[in-house]
Amino acid sequence: MATSASHAPVAADRPIWSFWSGRPSMSRMQRLEAFQGYLLISPWLIGFFVFILGPMLASFYYSFTLYNVQTVPRFVGLYHYIYAFTSDNLFWVSVKRTLMWSAMTVPLGIVGALFAAILLNNKLKGMAFYRTSFFLPHLTPVVAASILWMWILQPDIGILNSLLDGVGIRGPKWLQSIQWAMPALAMISLWTGIGGNKMLIFLAGLQAIPDTLYEAADIDGASRWQKFVNITLPMISPAMFFNLILGVIASFQVFGMAFVTTKGGPAYATYFYALHLYQQAFVSFDMGYGSALAWIFFVAVLALTLLQLWLQKRWVYYEGAV
């Protein structure tokens, strides 16, 4: 999405403060256009200050206070941050769980979505039906998906364990087992996620690959696998990059499923970071600490995203990039 500066300089290329620098280098027409532009984007701009930037600054402030909604905030400096990193063992538990969750679901989710997109990219009969069936789980509200899977995963009378019993395997207690709770949630997550937005993005990416590349490869006698590795993968690497960033961020935020099914248990097996934050901020009403946790989270996400942006030069291939 880099803009190329191959046209004559226009207002949009100038830094924002030059608007007030008073230099008469903008014509009346340009000034009018700029004014109208600002007017049009003003809903977003106002919303940004009121609902995003303002609250972000406020939560930053709260993170240095003891704030219970019943009382006024009391300044305590870095207490919350120090507490989180040194004394709150639930903090580290939730970080570990969340990282494990990411590691479990992001790679599988991306590979699965790519696989599904490849399958759908064929001109098979009944494609509309298959596309619908792939996408349907994604449309389910998190709560509904959690509830129906809780029923499927019920240890004694659920269908999954009874099917396993049929082949002679003694199914685990899934959501009520310390070892299997997170894999069980991962199953639910993959079921809803594989056929979802990631797949659509891959699909769009796949459909944009010009056939000429494949035809040229066929002429050269490339095998299926070679075509995949040397044409498909590089051409969809931007889509993969996009999915990776959003996928990682979304995985860090996992909340709804755990909240409805296990509430972080058993024995903290599914105690994700967002649950810890919710618990502190909206159950114990320790909003100062909740804000500190939110900012730690935000900085981590930001750092990870910047890292990925920096690494993208190494593996993402942009067609037509200079």
Added chain:
Amino acid sequence: MTAVASASVLLAACAAPAAPQAAGGTGAESSSAASSSSQEPIVLRLHMRAGGETSEPAIYVTRPAEFTEETGVQVQLEPIPGGEFWAKIETMAASNTLGDNMFTDNKNWQHNRAVHFGILQNIEEYMASDGISHDEWQPGVIGACIIDGKTYGLPKTGHPAHAYVWINHHLFEEAGIPIPDTYGSTWDQYREWANLLSQGDPDRREVYGFHMPTNNIQMIVNGIRTFGGWELNEDGTESPADDGWRGFISTATDFYQVDKVMPTAADIGSAGTVGLFAAEKLAMMVSSRGTNKSVRQAVGPEDGSTGAFQWSTIGLAEGPDFNGWGASLNTHAGTSQSPHKYESFRLTYALSDARFAYLNANEAGYLVGRTHELDEIGPAAEDPFIKLQFDEYARGVPYRIGANYRGLEWEQIITNTTDLVYLGERAADDAFFGELEGTIKDLLARPI
């Protein structure tokens, strides 16, 4: 003419079992008549746990209707899902949208936390002016409402929670165990009987001998108390792992992992322990008073006259150093944000008085915690389970309250940590108890 009129009033008063009401009633009527004489009727918003109007209509439908008839003040129910009740209440309190009365409970010290944050209304003055004495209720029960000499809310119940064991006579007879007396059973006996009563392969039992809900804080506190311990030290800053903690947790671990006579949550399934009990897959079930109604519905009456098995309820074992059951308090306290302070007090009392006790006992089969309750509840007093409850209520000792009121987190730490031993991940050894103690101490040291 007047003699006949007053005679018929007297007759009516004798017929209704609500006679003791008359004394405190007149003061209320005149003042609320005065306040309700202005334009519209007063509507009191009552926050309660969702489902109450169907499962406990005596409390949320019948009695409020009577209250409205007596005083002209209307009651509007505002249900909140149980799991989120206190979170929502605090949110509303913080946004000044709280109603006039609210259900409170103290098992996670929430009642006390609400008092600390000034959410509840002190009713000492109204009690004094209306001549309502604390002696109407049992000391362990009303004691939980009195904080720093002030009274907040009146007991809807102040019960000992998990202090009863339901037993299946048929399974006992099959196993050759004589039916135990109402009092005097011991934990050693429970273990012995549970082993005899359990049937099937230990890893996949067909019948479980015993169950107690080890993830329920009321059960946990009672378990600690019965083994001679306390859930907190006196100033609420620590939960030292004393004999009570060790006794209860080790016993439960043995039941789960060593003898395998107790089902875990996963083994119980969605029908609940009552479902298991009714299906004769559970022989002994420790639970709280409300379970009795469920068992009567699911199984039938105790004597088995409808064709199902015979069953009865006995008191939970009290160890030699028993410290008294945790008195689990519920009230419908008036809030400090209510603009109708006196009316909300009258509603609080209406949901705690003798008439309320009568309705509640006869419908739900449990008690409020009043001193002379057996005289006030009419036919319900004949029910043997009511008599058992009355005795157990007298053994209630209020909960100890944690210094920073983080009772919900406290419960979460306990249940999540003990999950590790109950599910066999760790042994209930000194290291384990040391860690549990340390974690709880850190929690209770956090500023409020």
Added chain:
Amino acid sequence: MTTVTRSLSTNQPAPAARKWVGRAGMYLLTIALSAMFLFPFFWTVSTSLKKAVELIAYPPTLLPQQLMWENYTRIWNVGMSISFAQFFLNSTIVTGLALIGQVLTAFLVAYGFARFRFPGRNFLFALLLSTMILPPHVTIIPLFVLFRQFHWIDTFLPLIVPSFFGGGAFTIFLIRQFIMTLPRELDEAALIDGASRISILWHIILPNAGPVLATAAIFGFIGHWNQFLEPLIFLNSARKYTVPLGLWFLRQQEGVAGLPEDNLLMAASVLATLPIVIVFFIAQKYFVQGIAMSGLKG
């Protein structure tokens, strides 16, 4: 950039036969995957039509003995002073109003970003994109405090009003990309003829924007209908709950002593998902079109 290496193909069966095996394999995999995705839905519907006693049967039966449609009517009017019909109504109001705000304002904002030149435009657009990665937790606590100041807690306003301020970065992004694919010449011709910018929006851009607006509306509908965290935090009274919250609320209710209530829960889950499925069926093709239009491929 890697290049395709020249190689001579050897030992490969005749292309036509390989293609046939390949296609059969594709079909098999696709059908298998579809079945895996669809089975839980089938199971949910089947369970929702069973009697409570059938639920504890082991091994579980595939189909209900008798179609208990009354499970659905029971859920719709579940009693306990709150009914699923109420949740549906709440969700409809919230989603409907939020959607109008979102699509309307996103359209305006996207037009501004796409067709107007003003200082700092690129910076602001990059800022807009960056908000897509912002976790809601950073803002939700102060938003709670803010809405409390406005006395909007326990009303629908916190769920609706923010949508009238651009309605989310993704929607703006989508529409902006689309507008940029329309040739500027049309605009410029109209400008020369003396048309105002607004009439350009109305007469030139809007008629062509059908597909992208439909896509935005669909994504917006799904997003708002399925929202869980914000309603959980901002709504207190059970009778104001939206459908996902209502479903979670039902989950916490206790059933009749001894019998499970999963059949009712499944019926509720079906009802919760149905509107989205219907919307999706009606508007299938717009989905993939919408993503393709956003030019994410490169």
